[in-house]
Amino acid sequence: MKRTLIACPNLSLDRTMRVERAFLGNVHRSIESDVRGGGKGVNVARALKCMGRDALVAGFSAGRTGHAVLSLLEDEGIDTIATGANGETRSCLTVLSEAPPTVFNESGPDIEDDAWERFESTVTEQLDGAGIFAFSGSLPPGAPAESAARLIDRARARGCTTICDTSRAYLEVALAAGPDLVKPNLSEALALMGEHGVESMDVPPNALERAREAADALRALGPKTVIVTVGSAGVVYATEDETRAVPSPKVEVVNPVGAGDCFVAGLILELASGASLHEAALTGVAMGAAGCETFPAGLVDPARVRELRALLKG
Ligand SMILES: Nc1ncnc2c1ncn2[C@@H]1O[C@H](COP(=O)(O)OP(=O)(O)OP(=O)(O)O)[C@@H](O)[C@H]1O
Numbered sequence: 001m002k003r004t005l006i007a008c009p010n011l012s013l014d015r016t017m018r019v020e021r022a023f024l025g026n027v028h029r030s031i032e033s034d035v036r037g038g039g040k041g042v043n044v045a046r047a048l049k050c051m052g053r054d055a056l057v058a059g060f061s062a063g064r065t066g067h068a069v070l071s072l073l074e075d076e077g078i079d080t081i082a083t084g085a086n087g088e089t090r091s092c093l094t095v096l097s098e099a100p101p102t103v104f105n106e107s108g109p110d111i112e113d114d115a116w117e118r119f120e121s122t123v124t125e126q127l128d129g130a131g132i133f134a135f136s137g138s139l140p141p142g143a144p145a146e147s148a149a150r151l152i153d154r155a156r157a158r159g160c161t162t163i164c165d166t167s168r169a170y171l172e173v174a175l176a177a178g179p180d181l182v183k184p185n186l187s188e189a190l191a192l193m194g195e196h197g198v199e200s201m202d203v204p205p206n207a208l209e210r211a212r213e214a215a216d217a218l219r220a221l222g223p224k225t226v227i228v229t230v231g232s233a234g235v236v237y238a239t240e241d242e243t244r245a246v247p248s249p250k251v252e253v254v255n256p257v258g259a260g261d262c263f264v265a266g267l268i269l270e271l272a273s274g275a276s277l278h279e280a281a282l283t284g285v286a287m288g289a290a291g292c293e294t295f296p297a298g299l300v301d302p303a304r305v306r307e308l309r310a311l312l313k314g
């Protein structure tokens with residue numbers, strides 16, 4: 001089976017912490033804490049690894065934090081190829097309490113001079129022999145707006161199936177590059193349609209209906225398939241032939257951050273073995289739900305994925 005290559009430019013040192021209650025302006029003491037290498041593409045690779053499938057992650061590494069991230073990833077057995085950048089790799093913090101999660105994300109190292117070109121060549125070298133190319137997550141400051149689009153062009157030219165999960169201007173430009181699949185969440189999709197809200201974990205009323213409209217509208221801009229994820233409500237996918245919702249099973253949520261990345265890992269698993277888009281969406285939904293049940297982002301229990309997948313018949 002061909003390799004999966006994941007561009008995750010904005011690697012991070014991810015800390016997940018549970019506190020009793022969270023209030024701005026207070027000192028908090030953690031009752032549970034986890035630290036590991038992160039970034040959305042790393043979460044995808046982690047979820048794939050849980051399911052027994054390896055992937056190669058490409059990202060920027062900067063400063064001491066970059067070194068720490070690379071050694072944590074090595075310890076975890078996640079293959080990573082790093083491009084050096086000035087400054088410091090970012091740190092991200094997820095605080096879990098009684099309320100929905102609170103997330104603090106640094107923006108990332110400055111991408112100056114020829115750093116982006118070096119990253120692009122590193123990724124391009126790895127594209128030969130890759131079956132699936134995924135572009136995942138945010139971009140460090142200074143990356144060109146067409147970052148994702150350029151890599152998608154290159155991957156497509158080498159015959160890869162291309163998946164894009166980024167947001168804002170990067171997603172807007174990437175749509176026109178015609179990737180095989182884009183996966184915004186509902187608020188990312190609505191933002192592209194001019195509706196800017198706060199990025200929250202709440203599911204708005206009529207979420208699946210709005211996701212349906214958004215998926216159709218974004219598909220008209222270039223991608224073959226658009227899948228809009230809507231947290232606990234599930235997903236809506238739009239292709240040339242149909243627009244269809246797949247509801248999510250109910251789960252006890254421990255940490256919903258990274259559910260979208262687990263969903264993408266589920267898609268990759270199925271698409272790599274030639275399954276239909278509908279099968280891929282079902283496995284993605286099972287993986288997204290299973291990802292909510294674990295404390296660190298991107299971690300899934302494979303037995304639980306199979307159990308949840310079995311609940312989602314056809
Ligand atoms: N609370 C939940 N209960 C069940 N399934 C969920 C829940 N939250 C997410 N999922 C599943 O995971 C998928 C992706 O979740 P979501 O829409 O939150 O992605 P996201 O915002 O891209 O997440 P992230 O960017 O943190 O990875 C959902 O479409 C759904 O199938």
Ligand SMILES: [Mg+2]
Binds near residue numbers: 165261
């Ligand atoms: Mg997401």
